[in-house]
Amino acid sequence: MNSIKRSLGRTGRRRLAVVGAMAAGALALAACGNDGDSDKGHHMPSSESSAKGAFNDADVKFAQMMIPHHQQAVEMAKLSGSRAADKEIKELSAAIERAQGPEIKTLQGWLKAWGKPESMDHSMPGMHHGSGGSGMSGIMSEKDMADLKASTGTAYDKKFAAMMTEHHNGAISMARDEQKNGRNTGAKKLAGAIIKGQTTEVGKFREILGRL
Template identity: 60%
Template sequence: MTAFKRALRRPASRRLALVSAVAAGGLLLAACSGSNSMSGMDHGSSPSSSASTKESGSAAAPGAFDDADVKFAQGMIPHHEQAVEMAKLADGRASDAEIKTLAADIEKAQDPEIQTMKSWLKSWGKPESASESSMPGMDHGTGGDGSMSGMMSATAMEELKTAKGADFDRKFAQMMIEHHNGAISMAKDEQKNGRNSAAKKLADDVIKNQTAEVEKMRKILDRL
């Protein structure tokens, strides 16, 4: 009887082992499947991906915008470009150390802002430039050629190019004060009428930074 019972138990234990193996295999497959499913659910949601998207979105000035935002960017691009052109003229012409430093600071600050505003307009589907007739309020003419506020005329730019030493330093400070005041006026219009938060933030930076530079240049003129 004992031998017979052992014979009967042996198949049962084999069956039990088989069932256990199948169950374990099923659990393993489920785990693998769950792992693959979870890994497929996080596409585009990783911290690095989110950070990258946030950065690129910031450069493109996300959010609502209006005509005032477009006008601000389209007008400030050529305004900044002329300021950068004036700043570059200081190399080999300026004699005052503060003027040289200020010119370098203007170029360093405004050139990246030009690229930023161009990226905004591209993301908004708007051209980089517009005729003066489409930008009312920006033709104050303080540059003497009927252009937007603070822009230097071709004649004034030629005078700056031919000046050297202390003469250049004085002309540069006088012209850049006028140029900066024009930019500040444009930035105030953006703060008042603009809608896009990134554009309004840049306008705030223009007002703050260029107001400080105007005060610095006035002090320079007082001692030249």
């Protein structure tokens, strides 16, 4: 009887080991799949893990400014579905939506975890003044947005590429400020991803403007 129990014990342990190995393998494959999915946009730190780290006023300002900045970029990108004629403009617009939508949620999660409001304090020192007069570098004015919405075809493609170039350059400037002055590891990592991803897209928009 004891030998049977020992045999069953060994068998159970072997089965648990096999199940554990299969689970670990599945997790590894999932991780590899996520890393290789270019449709995800930037690789973002989770809001939960980043919120646990130390932060300062620069981190708060970065999140508060980048949320509406991203929201306008997504608003612009959504217009391309019905107005753009150029295939690459449509592809880049879709990529902007995929990348910046989740980033907005991450930034909102950080502010909530930090106990900070989502709205910006325009009296904060070091605020940039972009074309929209909102205090954010690269933000578009109401007139800019109205002109973009009123255009279609090649005219839209040209306006969108030019406006998004300015918009991205503003985000890059804000992200560089975060890397220089921020403290939170997750926020600085996201800033680095924004710099890398949007610098690449600016290059593509300039190429499009050169051929349209």
